[in-house]
Amino acid sequence: MSEANINIVIGGGAGQGLATVGQLMSKAVIRAGYHLLVRQDYMSRIRGGHNTFSLRMGPDPVESPCEPINILVALNEETVALHRDELMDGGIIIADRKIDTGIANTLKVPYDELASKPLYYNVVALGVLGSTVCNDIGIIEELLAQTFAKKGSAIIEANLEVLRASYEWVKQQDFDFSCIAPPPEDAGSNLMMNGNEGIAMGALAAGCNFVTFYPMTPSTSVATTLINKGRRLGLKYEQVEDEIAAMNMALGASYAGARPIVTTSGGGFALMAEAVSLAGVSETPIVTVVVQRPGPATGMATRTEQGDLGFVLHAGHGEFPRAIFAPGTVEECFYLTHHAFGLAEQFQTPIFILSDQFLADSYRNVERFDVDSLPEIAGPLLKPEDSSYRRYELTDDGVSPRLVPGFSETLVRADSHEHAQSGVITEDPANRVCQNNKRLSKGNGLWEEVIGPDYYGEKGAEVVLMCWGSSLGACLEAADKVNGKSVGVLHFKQVYPLREEQFMDVLEQAGEVIAVEGNATAQFAKLVALETGFQVSGSVLRFDGRPLTPEYVLRGLESII
Amino acid sequence: MVSIEQYGDFETSWCPGCGNFSLLKGLKQALAGLDLAPHQVMVSSGIGQAAKAPHYMNCHMFNGLHGRSLPVAQGMKMANPEMTVLCESGDGCLYGEGGNHFLAAIRRNLDITLLAHNNQIYGLTKGQGSPTTTRGQVTKTQPDGVESDPFNPVAVAVAMKAGFVARAFSGEPDHLTEMIQAGIRHKGFALIDIMQPCVSFNKVNTFAWYKEHSYLIENHDTSDWHAALALADEFPERIPLGIFYEADKPLREDGDVLAVHEYAKDDLKAVLDSFA
Ligand SMILES: Cc1ncc(C[n+]2csc(CCOP(=O)(O)OP(=O)(O)O)c2C)c(N)n1
Ligand code: SF4
Numbered sequence: 001m002s003e004a005n006i007n008i009v010i011g012g013g014a015g016q017g018l019a020t021v022g023q024l025m026s027k028a029v030i031r032a033g034y035h036l037l038v039r040q041d042y043m044s045r046i047r048g049g050h051n052t053f054s055l056r057m058g059p060d061p062v063e064s065p066c067e068p069i070n071i072l073v074a075l076n077e078e079t080v081a082l083h084r085d086e087l088m089d090g091g092i093i094i095a096d097r098k099i100d101t102g103i104a105n106t107l108k109v110p111y112d113e114l115a116s117k118p119l120y121y122n123v124v125a126l127g128v129l130g131s132t133v134c135n136d137i138g139i140i141e142e143l144l145a146q147t148f149a150k151k152g153s154a155i156i157e158a159n160l161e162v163l164r165a166s167y168e169w170v171k172q173q174d175f176d177f178s179c180i181a182p183p184p185e186d187a188g189s190n191l192m193m194n195g196n197e198g199i200a201m202g203a204l205a206a207g208c209n210f211v212t213f214y215p216m217t218p219s220t221s222v223a224t225t226l227i228n229k230g231r232r233l234g235l236k237y238e239q240v241e242d243e244i245a246a247m248n249m250a251l252g253a254s255y256a257g258a259r260p261i262v263t264t265s266g267g268g269f270a271l272m273a274e275a276v277s278l279a280g281v282s283e284t285p286i287v288t289v290v291v292q293r294p295g296p297a298t299g300m301a302t303r304t305e306q307g308d309l310g311f312v313l314h315a316g317h318g319e320f321p322r323a324i325f326a327p328g329t330v331e332e333c334f335y336l337t338h339h340a341f342g343l344a345e346q347f348q349t350p351i352f353i354l355s356d357q358f359l360a361d362s363y364r365n366v367e368r369f370d371v372d373s374l375p376e377i378a379g380p381l382l383k384p385e386d387s388s389y390r391r392y393e394l395t396d397d398g399v400s401p402r403l404v405p406g407f408s409e410t411l412v413r414a415d416s417h418e419h420a421q422s423g424v425i426t427e428d429p430a431n432r433v434c435q436n437n438k439r440l441s442k443g444n445g446l447w448e449e450v451i452g453p454d455y456y457g458e459k460g461a462e463v464v465l466m467c468w469g470s471s472l473g474a475c476l477e478a479a480d481k482v483n484g485k486s487v488g489v490l491h492f493k494q495v496y497p498l499r500e501e502q503f504m505d506v507l508e509q510a511g512e513v514i515a516v517e518g519n520a521t522a523q524f525a526k527l528v529a530l531e532t533g534f535q536v537s538g539s540v541l542r543f544d545g546r547p548l549t550p551e552y553v554l555r556g557l558e559s560i561i
Numbered sequence: 562m563v564s565i566e567q568y569g570d571f572e573t574s575w576c577p578g579c580g581n582f583s584l585l586k587g588l589k590q591a592l593a594g595l596d597l598a599p600h601q602v603m604v605s606s607g608i609g610q611a612a613k614a615p616h617y618m619n620c621h622m623f624n625g626l627h628g629r630s631l632p633v634a635q636g637m638k639m640a641n642p643e644m645t646v647l648c649e650s651g652d653g654c655l656y657g658e659g660g661n662h663f664l665a666a667i668r669r670n671l672d673i674t675l676l677a678h679n680n681q682i683y684g685l686t687k688g689q690g691s692p693t694t695t696r697g698q699v700t701k702t703q704p705d706g707v708e709s710d711p712f713n714p715v716a717v718a719v720a721m722k723a724g725f726v727a728r729a730f731s732g733e734p735d736h737l738t739e740m741i742q743a744g745i746r747h748k749g750f751a752l753i754d755i756m757q758p759c760v761s762f763n764k765v766n767t768f769a770w771y772k773e774h775s776y777l778i779e780n781h782d783t784s785d786w787h788a789a790l791a792l793a794d795e796f797p798e799r800i801p802l803g804i805f806y807e808a809d810k811p812l813r814e815d816g817d818v819l820a821v822h823e824y825a826k827d828d829l830k831a832v833l834d835s836f837a
Contacts, residue, residue, distance in 0.1 A: 031837075191836040201836075205829060209819050210640065229832045233824035234817055236639055241665035245632040248625060252605060252636025255623050256644070257820025260636075278626050371829060382820065404820045405621035406644050409600045414623045415616075416608070425616055425624070 004181035005035075005058025007066055008129065011083060012075025015047040017122040021073070022053030023363070024126050024147065028140045029057045030192045030365045033183030037473070038194070038363035039065035039547060044217070044301040050078050057133075059181045064473030065358075067551045071177070073129055074099060075121075092177050094128055105176055107132070114169060120162045127166025134179035137167050191366050195359035195470070198330040198366070199289055200225035202337030203261050204233055205371055207379075208287070210253045210260035211237045212246040214268055217301050218357035219291035222263040243268040247275035247286070254284045255414055257380065257404035259341065263289045266308045267298060273315040276350050280320030282414045283392070283400065283439065285344035285351075287337070292356040294545050303545030304357035306469055306518035312352050313496055313527065319436065321443035323450075324352040324496040328472030330364045332493050336451075342377045343449060347442045348402055354495065356518065358547035359470035382407040390421040394434055398441035443497065450494055452502030457488025463561050464510035466536060467517065468492040468524045471548045475516050478553035485561065495524060498531045507534050512561060515539040516553055565593040571617040575610060580731035580757030580768070584678055585614050587734050588649075591741035592620075602645045605634035607659065609651035609685045611678030611757070628658025631666045631675065638671045642815035645745060646672070652679040653691040656712050660692070663714070667723045667750055671813050674744040674751045677714060680759035681766045688762030695797050698765050715805055716793035718752045722786065724810045725751035726793075728802050730775050731758070732768055736802060743804060749812050756800060771800065778803030 008025075012018045022038065029036050036057045043049035056062045068088040074080045074095040084103060087093070093101045097108035107128065114124045123144070130140045141160055148156045193201070200222050203211075211230070213223040227237045236258070240246045243264055250260035264272060269290050279286045290312055294305040312324055323343055325336040337353055344351040380402040389410045393400040400421075405412040413423030418435060420426045456476060457464070462485045465475045472491045479487040490506050490513075492498075507513050507528075515525035515536045520543040525536045540556030542548050568589040575581050592602060599619040606612040608627035615622040621644075625633045634648035655663055655677050666675070682700070683689040689702040692712040699706050718726040725747035729737040737755065744751035756775065758768045778801045781788060789806035 189837070191833065193836050197836065201833060204824075204832065207824070209822055209824075210636075212636070229835070233828055233832065234819075234822050236816060236819065238635075238639070238669075240632070241661050244629065245662055245665065248629040248632035249636035249639075251625070252623060252633035253640040253819070254636075255633075256603065256637040256640035257818070258636075258640035259819070274626060275629065278629075282623070282625070369833060371826065371833070379820070405603055406600070406641055406818075407820070409598070411599060411619060412621050416625050423622070425613070 005056060005060055005062055006070040006133070006180055007068060008055045008057070008071045008073065009052050009069045009083060010054070010073040010075070010125070011050065011052045011079030013048040014042065014045055014051055016075045018051060018053050018075055021122050021125045021129070022055065024143055025129055026055055026363045027143055027192050028130060028135050029055065030190050031139045031143070032135055034058060034365070035061050036363065036365045037062040037065060038361070039358065040361040041546070042302050050082060059183050063476045065547055065549055066477070067549050071129070071132060073125060074101070075125065090176065092132070092175060094132065107170065107173060107175055114166045115162050120159065123159050123162045124166045127163040128170050131167040131170035132177060137164070189368060191368060192363055193330050193366050194361055194363045195327065195330055195333045195355055196221040196291065196361070197225045198327070198333030199337045199353055199355065200229065201369070202334040203287070203341065204230050204235070205334070205369070205374055206259070206338040206341035206377055208259050208261050208341060209235050210250065210258040211235065211263065212240050212249045212260065213263045214240055214243045214246055216265045216268045218293055218360045219263045219265045219268070219289060221360065222289050222291065226261070243271035244275065247272040247288070248278070250286055251275060251279055251282070251284045254286055256406070259345070259379070261287045261289065263291070265291050265293050266295050266311065269308070269312070269315065277316035277318055277320070278416050279350040280316055280318065280439065281416055283348040284414065285348050287340045287344050287351050287353065289353045289355065291360045292354065294543065300545045302357065304518065304547050305543055305545065306356055306471065307523070307543065309354065309495060309519070309523040309527070312354055316350070320349060320439050321347065321446050322350050322352065322496065323446050323494065324354055326354045326469035326493055326495045327359065328470055328491055328493055330362070330366050333359070334369055336493060338374055339451070342375065343446065345377050345379065347399060347445055349442055354469060356470050380404050384408055384410045391423045392419060392421045392435060392438070394421060394438050397445055398438045399445065447497050447499060450497055450499045450502065452499060453490050453492040455488060455490050455506050458486060459506070460509040461486040461488035462511040463487045464490050464506060464513045465516050465553070466490045466507070466513050466525065466528070467515070468495050471516055471518055474548035474550050474553050477550035478557065481550060481554060482557065492524065495527070498528065500532050504532060504534070512537045514557065514560060516548065518542050518548055563593045563596050563598050565589050567599055567619060568593065569619040573617050574613065576761050578760040579610070580680060580759070581611060581614065581678060583731040583734050584737065584755055584757055585617055587731070587737040588614070588676065588741055589618055590738045591745065594738065595742055595745060597645055602647065603637050604647045604649055605630045605637060606648070607650035607654035609654045609683070611649065611651035611684070612654055614649050628654050628662065630654065631659055631662040634673050635666060635669060635671050638673050640819045642672070643818055647674050647676060649676045650678065651684065652677060652681060652693045653683045656692040656714055664721070667718055667721045669813070670724060670750045670810050672748055672750070674741070675753065676741065677752065677754045678757045679714070679754050680757045680763055682759050682763040684759045684762060695765065711797055713793060713796050714752065714754050715796065716790065719786065719789045719793050719806045722808060722810070723752055723806070724749035724808050725804070726789070726806045727752070727804045728754045728756070728800065730756045730771055730800070730802055732771055733802060736777065740804070747807065749810050775800040775802050778805070783807040
């Protein structure tokens, strides 16, 4: 990482508009052509408390959030007290002039002079921050104009005036901070998206046209993005009475020919487990997004963790195949969700996306997705091939042709009980064995399609960090910073099923393999051990509700390598 | 013309004399009478003796989980508004395990018809008290008598101003058929609570008991909500049969049949552009 990249932390209470400042700044940074990675840290309350919106930005790619701060934008005093010590040498604080920061290098902002009303304090912060890092004011002006477009030209003008005054004010000040390096030449057309938006857009690109959900942080924005962006594509949606209804309604819709998704977090998924099993036996395609937060039970509603792998892996009684994806980046959120829909349609079984709060709320710059070259996803049959159609026909690969009811005279009969090929309930032992084998054999097809882990680094490195999901960035950056040892990173974006031959050589050739996970029990390392017999030699685990950072990983590695 | 024979004749696992037989017959008759062919009808059901009904007739069927037939039915209807969607199950399934879904379905008001086989007992699990079992009735799991008040589905549905609320009795087959037809014809959520003797486990609410306690509603204005509530309140002492309440309510917009709906790639690209 070049020094050119900086870490800006905006801190304040809920209701002070810090997310708005952060989002506008993020967009300005991306439009200017920089790389960006956002970490949002917030409390489960509507007003007050202590929240932060951190932007790590610069001309070089950024992989993960980091701890040292270059610019601390303090919207209240608490922010100063909590984060002053994290300032880097040469770092600055931007705060209301009434706040005594105790740091010489402080930009004391006269909010009340720059803006006529507190309503505009956001815009002051944006102008000051933009000016400090020398972001092009033209870009910010355009952004503001777009943001307030619906409110009319008078409001736009009032905001622009505050912006310009604040931007200019910074130039008169005497403080020690230099502009960041210019953005790379080729940049400029990137999108700004967070993990949940990436998942929602991946779903829409896959032809998803039905979403049911019950609100639960941090998954809700998958559903809201689907609704806000998907309506014009014909998506139907329903906020249901509970998660049980969400999954069952989606299955009813899937049976009738929709391409549904359900979105939830661990506590909600607990209620869905019953219907996951129903999807398994009735062979109804369903994609489920589980955005993790710390448990057990209600845990910490707005914090992050990778603690639900074991649950998602085993949820649902009885035996049936499934696949679980764990994106590490916003791009992976998009492409893996699209892929998940393909698998759900093809294998008619539940498929999962396992994300977490950190990734969910992490805005990034992403290259425009190549939607034209996404593989087509074949839908179910509308007409049967012949009159002998049976919903649960025994086939070599276990996949029976799925027919949508209502487009022909052929009846489609789906059942939660063990059933004959026709869908009729039966307890015949021989049939049971055939149907169970049929369902399980779809697992072979899923296994053929497994996306292997990505390995970053040289083969036979002295240390390999094994991680999954959103921990990717912190591991990559930590690996880069370990002195005197070669360190590689093995990242799994599909965590189930696993195919040994896709990664065993990396594990075996490594000097040491260290599991890096956002949970207390190294759930993924245990899964690897169960599937392959391979034991990691150590682990770096974080379960305090905060995302892994390179610094955290390095501190953890110090004592074990 | 659709004939009742098209709905087939299947061997069942019901006890001889069970009220489910005439209920199923009434349903087939109602559908044939409305000229609905089996492939135009989707039935979602839960778990229990009643919930097996769609296995015993020709139709599209999703026999799902205990208590979950209503969410499935609503999903079906939203995905394909052109189909006739029915939901069928027992009182334990619909009012016990599925109680929350029952309330939500009334509020949501999709055009589906709910047939509640109400035998005031759990049949399939062999005779435990159900939400509609009368207070004081002794059962295997309530040896001192049921100590909760019975749930009154008709009163609740009327109180919530469900668009169509009716009660029928499997021992009044013609009336039952008529009620099912009226429910299906109603544009919106329709509840038909159907009293149905369980000859094996409910020795109190027998065929003879229902005959004695029930009567056909006469001279009742179905648009009169207060009168409907008063009628519904007669349960469990007396069991009025017929339409309690009917009202035109705002119906969910039907929209596209999702199985054939495709979006334009350019629209997707435009949506993606909104993230720039
Ligand atoms: C989740 C779940 N809990 C419990 C059961 C067991 N069970 C099956 S049917 C039933 C009750 C059936 O009673 P009712 O719905 O009144 O239908 P009936 O059999 O009387 O027609 C129960 C408790 C189940 N199958 N699933
Ligand atoms: S147990 Fe009762 S409800 Fe079930 S089939 Fe027998 S009589 Fe009918």
